[in-house]
Amino acid sequence: MLPPVPLSWYLILSAILFALGVAGFLYRKSIITVFMSIELMLNAVNLSFVAFSYEYRRIDGHIYSFFVMVVAAAEAAVGLAIILTVFKNRGTLQIDEVDSMKL
Amino acid sequence: MDTVLFIIFAVVAIVCGFNLIFQKHPISSALSLIGVMSSLAVLYLLLGAEFIAMAQMIVYGGAVMVLFIFVIMLLNAGTEKASSKSWFAQFAGLPLLCLFVAVLAFLIRAALPALPDVRFGRWFGGTAENIGKMLFTQYLLPFEVISILILIAILGAVVLARKEID
Amino acid sequence: MTLWLIPFFPLIGFLLNGLFGKRLSKSVVNLIAIGSVAVSFLYVAALLFKLSPLTTAYSEHYFTWIQSGFLQIGFDLFVDRLTAVMLLIVTGVGLLIHIYSIGYMAHEGGYYRFFSYLNLFMFFMLLLVLSSNLLIMFVGWEGVGLCSYLLVGFYFTEDYATNAGNKAFIVNRIGDFGFSLGIFLTVITFKTLDFEKIAAGVANMPVETTAGVLTAITLLLFVGATGKSAQIPLYVWLPDAMAGPTPVSALIHAATMVTAGVYMIARVSFLYDHAPHAMNVVALIGLLTAVFAATIGVTQNDIKKVFAYSTVSQLGYMFLGVGVGAYSAGIFHLMTHAFFKALLFLGAGSIIHRLSGEQDLRHMGGLRKAMPITFYTLGVASLAISGFPGFSGFFSKDAILSAVYAHSPWMFWIGVFTAGLTAFYVFRAYFLAFFGNYRGHHHPHESPAVMTVPLIVLAVLAAGGGFINVPAWLSTVFPLAEHANASAMIISASFGILGIVIAWFLYVARPAMAESLKTAAGPLYTLIANKYYVDELYTGFIVKPLEGISRFVLWRGVDEGLIDGALVNGLGRTVRGWGGLLRRLQSGSIRNYAAWVFAGSLLVIVVLGLAGGFR
Numbered sequence: 050m051l052p053p054v055p056l057s058w059y060l061i062l063s064a065i066l067f068a069l070g071v072a073g074f075l076y077r078k079s080i081i082t083v084f085m086s087i088e089l090m091l092n093a094v095n096l097s098f099v100a101f102s103y104e105y106r107r108i109d110g111h112i113y114s115f116f117v118m119v120v121a122a123a124e125a126a127v128g129l130a131i132i133l134t135v136f137k138n139r140g141t142l143q144i145d146e147v148d149s150m151k152l
Numbered sequence: 153m154d155t156v157l158f159i160i161f162a163v164v165a166i167v168c169g170f171n172l173i174f175q176k177h178p179i180s181s182a183l184s185l186i187g188v189m190s191s192l193a194v195l196y197l198l199l200g201a202e203f204i205a206m207a208q209m210i211v212y213g214g215a216v217m218v219l220f221i222f223v224i225m226l227l228n229a230g231t232e233k234a235s236s237k238s239w240f241a242q243f244a245g246l247p248l249l250c251l252f253v254a255v256l257a258f259l260i261r262a263a264l265p266a267l268p269d270v271r272f273g274r275w276f277g278g279t280a281e282n283i284g285k286m287l288f289t290q291y292l293l294p295f296e297v298i299s300i301l302i303l304i305a306i307l308g309a310v311v312l313a314r315k316e317i318d
Numbered sequence: 319m320t321l322w323l324i325p326f327f328p329l330i331g332f333l334l335n336g337l338f339g340k341r342l343s344k345s346v347v348n349l350i351a352i353g354s355v356a357v358s359f360l361y362v363a364a365l366l367f368k369l370s371p372l373t374t375a376y377s378e379h380y381f382t383w384i385q386s387g388f389l390q391i392g393f394d395l396f397v398d399r400l401t402a403v404m405l406l407i408v409t410g411v412g413l414l415i416h417i418y419s420i421g422y423m424a425h426e427g428g429y430y431r432f433f434s435y436l437n438l439f440m441f442f443m444l445l446l447v448l449s450s451n452l453l454i455m456f457v458g459w460e461g462v463g464l465c466s467y468l469l470v471g472f473y474f475t476e477d478y479a480t481n482a483g484n485k486a487f488i489v490n491r492i493g494d495f496g497f498s499l500g501i502f503l504t505v506i507t508f509k510t511l512d513f514e515k516i517a518a519g520v521a522n523m524p525v526e527t528t529a530g531v532l533t534a535i536t537l538l539l540f541v542g543a544t545g546k547s548a549q550i551p552l553y554v555w556l557p558d559a560m561a562g563p564t565p566v567s568a569l570i571h572a573a574t575m576v577t578a579g580v581y582m583i584a585r586v587s588f589l590y591d592h593a594p595h596a597m598n599v600v601a602l603i604g605l606l607t608a609v610f611a612a613t614i615g616v617t618q619n620d621i622k623k624v625f626a627y628s629t630v631s632q633l634g635y636m637f638l639g640v641g642v643g644a645y646s647a648g649i650f651h652l653m654t655h656a657f658f659k660a661l662l663f664l665g666a667g668s669i670i671h672r673l674s675g676e677q678d679l680r681h682m683g684g685l686r687k688a689m690p691i692t693f694y695t696l697g698v699a700s701l702a703i704s705g706f707p708g709f710s711g712f713f714s715k716d717a718i719l720s721a722v723y724a725h726s727p728w729m730f731w732i733g734v735f736t737a738g739l740t741a742f743y744v745f746r747a748y749f750l751a752f753f754g755n756y757r758g759h760h761h762p763h764e765s766p767a768v769m770t771v772p773l774i775v776l777a778v779l780a781a782g783g784g785f786i787n788v789p790a791w792l793s794t795v796f797p798l799a800e801h802a803n804a805s806a807m808i809i810s811a812s813f814g815i816l817g818i819v820i821a822w823f824l825y826v827a828r829p830a831m832a833e834s835l836k837t838a839a840g841p842l843y844t845l846i847a848n849k850y851y852v853d854e855l856y857t858g859f860i861v862k863p864l865e866g867i868s869r870f871v872l873w874r875g876v877d878e879g880l881i882d883g884a885l886v887n888g889l890g891r892t893v894r895g896w897g898g899l900l901r902r903l904q905s906g907s908i909r910n911y912a913a914w915v916f917a918g919s920l921l922v923i924v925v926l927g928l929a930g931g932f933r
Binding site: 051052053054055056057058059060061062064065066068069070071072073075076077079081082084085086088089092095096099100102103104106107108109111112114115116118119120121122123124125126127129130131132133134136142 | 154155156158159162165166169170172173178181182185188189192195196199200201203204207208211212215216219220223224226227229241242245246249252253256257260261264267268269270271275277278282283286287291294298301302304305306308309310311312313
């Protein structure tokens, strides 16, 4: 029989996924891919919430996770609408080229 | 049994995550993301969060990712071109990330109190009934506010994306 | 009976002429200027008549000027017999010169400015003379230096005039620095600057046989006197100051300002009595200056320069007198010198005015028929300065030489030799100007009455002034120690007459001999004619290094390099540099911003983790 998984592994997994999300955010150039990395980050945080909720045997973590999901959905909707607008105005999906706020 | 499941689906999640970063085409990245979300849903089930797992699949996998794929196909996003404008992100990103993971790992192992093992079946408290109870009593205000937030998001998305794209 | 009115009238004259003179007519300007000095003179006469016999001093206190710790300096004015002599000289001779200036400056520009400066000078000089403490005297001292600068540089469009004004002021300043140090030392030693209080304080101190604080004070004050009264080493400004109009030379550089040094030493004679070493220094420098300047005077060709060096030489005589303790003799000579030197300068001015600015003796000659009044009055002055028996200079110079003989015989012989030289060069100038044939290009004739009347008045004073027994009258202030030495009288008079005879011989009877003597002397003549190259020495050793330091160290190094470069511009550059660096944060690139946010949040995590502690 394999030994049971300690909870800390779940948390470390969450950390790794979050780091991957950040890496995607920093290294990818297409806006849509950047958005997907953001979603990945949010998912990693959800995992962390649920893991802690398991530890303390309380349901509050699930509630928070639920709210995060809702907000992530709303954000995805609005964010994609913004991407559409930016694409309309700039004609590009590379975030490096949207830099008119540069000094 | 749970250990095996955990290891399999953790690995799947991590591999899909790496795939998300390294794929050139957005569609491939989107599919990788769906993979990540599904694995996470299984992990939620292992942790006894059945409602959340279902919500994850329905909301994320069914709605958000579909939306993403719609937009990718609508904008005809192709493969990315190379650019070197953001030098700081490219140079400092990797060291920072490694540092980040190391710090978090250290904190988790050293600073948190002793965490219990995870066994499937130890806790079944994540039922829809429990969540519903909390949601409509203790977290009523956030619930209502979230509803208004969704409403605003809908309106915002409609206004922003109003005109036709040729 | 208010003493402050004496300097007040010239001050009013200065203000009125200075502020409104441009719009007033010449006669009104004259009225204000001459009137203020005349009123001052009459007031002095009335005051002295009222205060006679003035055996004790009379002082008036007006208000406390400085009150700081133990130091209390009041604005006080003070009259005793010494002050009375000075007051009469300053206002009387000053009045005559003011009247003369109406004629001399008639065709010059800046007419009202000239008279306002003259009045300002009178104000400061009277303040100096009337002061009852060292600080008021210093105010007057500085003020006359300022007026000297303003008046020497009167023709300010000419380079040589402004340079001369600068030189006068700067060299004076060096002396004034010594004077200030003397004042500071006096404050430390006596806790007061009041003359009467210092006299009371010093009476309890022993006579210093070695160098002590009193010697230091007196020597420092004497440094100031060398600057103001043109002694070695700070005499160099006086010959250059001849760039100013001739009445200025007469008033400031003959009769009044340059005598301030002698007056100062006489005023604080109680200090000098207690410091014999300082007195020796004073006498020695006075003697050295007298003979030094006399030798230069022999070779000069500009009539004003001859008289300028003569002034330096005669001032040396005065310092010699006070240096050997004969204060009243020194003041006596001061008075007679005021008469005949002012007369000499005014007479020279009369010649220069009529010759339209010609000052070179080689272009004059035979003027005795064209300008008779000037001829006779200048003759009287020359006889007086040579110590011809009966004239004023004879009595005063003799008083000094008798005292010197009693003090140290070798000084006496040098002094007598200098008297002979004095007679020689003065009569050289006189004969070159008035005898022989006219060597110039103009048509000279006598000056107007407004110029000749003061000449006549001064001639009367120069001739008969010796009979005013000033030393006896001053005996209440300075105990009369010396008495006339008959053999000394005869010796000095004979040297004077010898000088006159030699001058007659060389310049009237055998003019060619003067030329051959000059070429025979050769290098010695060149050395003396170039004033012993003292000015060049000063320029080379003092002025040029100072200029070099100012230019390279202070200007290029400190001002441009340090203050402009490092501090002001450097600050600007630093800010710009940092701004340029910080600007790059706003790159407009979202990914960079995200990376920065990530780095920041990582930092926060680490800090929180550390704060939370590790178990």
